[in-house]
Amino acid sequence: MIKKLSIKNFRGIEEVKDLEVDQFNIFIGDNGTSKTSMLEAIHFCFSPSFLSGRIKHTDFPNGNDNPIEIIVELKESIKVGIPDGYAEQEITCNKVLLQIKKRERKTPGKVFSDLVTLNHILIPDFPKNNEGWSIKRKNNSDFNFTERSLGINQIRTEELPRSFFFNKERDRQTQKGFNSSFSTIIDDLNWRFSRSVRKESEETGKPAEILGKIPLLTNEIAEKVGINKYEVFKEFNNRTKKFGLDEINLTILDSIAPYESAFLSSKKDVLDLPIKYLGSGIEMIVSLLFLETLATMSKEKLIILIDEPELHLHPRLQEQLADYLWQISSRKDGHQIFVTTHSPVFFKNCVGRSGVKTFVTNREEKTNKILINKMTFANRLFPWSPSWGEINYFAYKYPTIEFHDELYGYIQEKTKKHSEREIDEYFNQCGIKREKQWTREIKGTPQPTISVTLPVFVRNKIHHPENQTMKDILFTQEELKQSIEVLIDIVKNAKDFIND
Known part of the structure; x- marks a missing residue:
């Protein structure tokens, strides 16, 4: 199984170095932040057949000529047999290296050539000398070998895990076809x-x-x-x-x-x-169950990669699938799972469990680089974290009125300031200016307009849709985000709020 993952110059990923993963790994984030590319990079690294024909020029960032490099470090070394004349020598390896370069000239004697050349090898877990690697044969003579002998299609091993990629077309593993x-x-x-x-x-x-x-x-x-x-x-x-x-x-x-x-x-x-014909969501579940049944019966470990497992599944099935994936990953000899998701339902059912890691993918605003960071709730906002509001906000930068209500109500509960006047005064003391105007109604009669803080204004608009005086005065999505930000700051800075 995979311990660390490094990717360089693959699609939108300029460089991800030594990303430590676990048994169940979830990638969440905005569209266009290379979540699917993470899964495909892993799949390419474990794919021994016809890989050069599957690489496209668009797999190189911005069409440049910088070589793609994917390195997977395994949790445990595996035994590998490499040719030694008519015999075979056994060594141990702990990394898979895939280097992909654009071909500089066409293959001699061929009209058409593959776009790329590959260096796809297993790397020994012992030091390399100037010319390669060396071990002792049984007769005590030296067996010297180089990368040329370590090609993934040349070596013999029963221990390298197989990867299965369930993209948005779910049916390949339940159809006849090559390697199905x-x-x-x-x-x-x-x-x-x-x-x-x-x-x-x-x-x-x-x-x-x-x-x-x-x-x-x-x-x-x-x-x-x-x-x-x-x-x-x-x-x-x-x-x-x-x-x-x-x-x-x-x-x-x-x-x-x-x-x-x-x-x-x-x-x-x-x-x-x-x-x-049962629906693509059900088809993916059947395909997964079928594959996992075969692997269990053959005592084989799998790396299962699923792009958006929630597609075409209602919330109850999403919860069942998330639970099932966690179960097959958490067994003693469990499979390793990598998924991308946009579903708070799927994510909520996994986060916090042992063996689960969550990564957030996003773009750095100044450089436009893809960033992949582990998501942590060690400094969580609420005792019940992570909530759906938190997930949507921190993973997808999506402010919701539910998250605003959650923050607002939590602050009221912790400060015991339940009236509008009391909580508005508290926000003002925290440095939030009274820059919004609010006109209260009593039995439909407008009262004098007063200045309030932004959080109070947003909360009143959410909870008092019956107020006809204020019906045409709205808050923007940017103001909702701004209000959420100041409420988050209050919760984070009030240390006695957290985890009590």
Whole structure:
């Protein structure tokens, strides 16, 4: 599993150095702050196949030529076998390095070349000498090797974790295709069927009984649609006869590989409904459960990367999924989870649990650089922190009237100043000027206009929509943010407020 992560010159990320992660990692922040790029960088680092063809020129920041570099440091060293002539030597490695450079010239002898060249290696956990690394063979001779021998496609290891990236198209792991878990299952089931049929034929000396049932079922289905009368096939076979070919029929069940067209489905009345029609949120959950079941049965550790797991899930399912992901990450030999999310529901159900780290991604205003920092509530505002208001404000810079109410009410409770006059006086003593005008109404009759602090004005507008005198005098989103900021300062500076 991953201990630290370093990324350089990948999409919007100029540099992230030695980011320490945990078993369950959550990235939250505004759009366009490279949350998804973090997940894809990890996935690229653990992807051994066809990686050069998946890199685009847009993966280099601003189209420049600076090489991409991704380094993953593992929590524990893994055993790796590297070629030594006709033999193999075992070493231990604790890092994966992926360097991607734009190709300077085309590959000799090829019309088309990949955009990039790769240096994708495992790094030993012992010191390097001037020429590479060296270990002793069993016969006490020196075995010297360089980076050339450490390519991720050349080494042998059973211990490097596999990564699975669930992007916004959730269905790949439940569809047939290259390197798909579902394809592995289908191939295994077809092999089991073939072996069983072959074994029965060898034992009885005649074709397996099931092979005689397949044409009967096919014919019964064909009769329902009148396939023998279907003009296309009648005309087609008239033409095949002229070439002396046997009759060609439409086969709906492969007797050699009966699972070839299989799909995961859910029974709805009498129909088998493919999971892709159950909604993309459900499809992602089914894909995840399917993948995790395979990994558990094979005692394999996974790095599971999910981009916005809350997509198309209602709040209750978001809570269930968040809880499930935490459970499979917190086991003794649990999987490692990385997710991006915009959902306070998903985040709220994870934060504060053991083994969970949250990172906030944002852009530095002056330099426009992507910053990724661990989110901490060590200096939390409330005893019940983090609240939804805090999450929305600190993670997404989104001020809400709910957060304003939460801060305002908490200050009133701690100061015991419950009347408008008392709390306004307290705010004024804290240095907040009375720069807003408020006209109170009593039974619909306007009273003399008074000057109040911004927090009192905002609070009154929220809680007194019935006030017709003030209905056209509104506060702006910027004023809401400004009021929240001064209330946060009050809570932070009043130390006796916190955690009591």
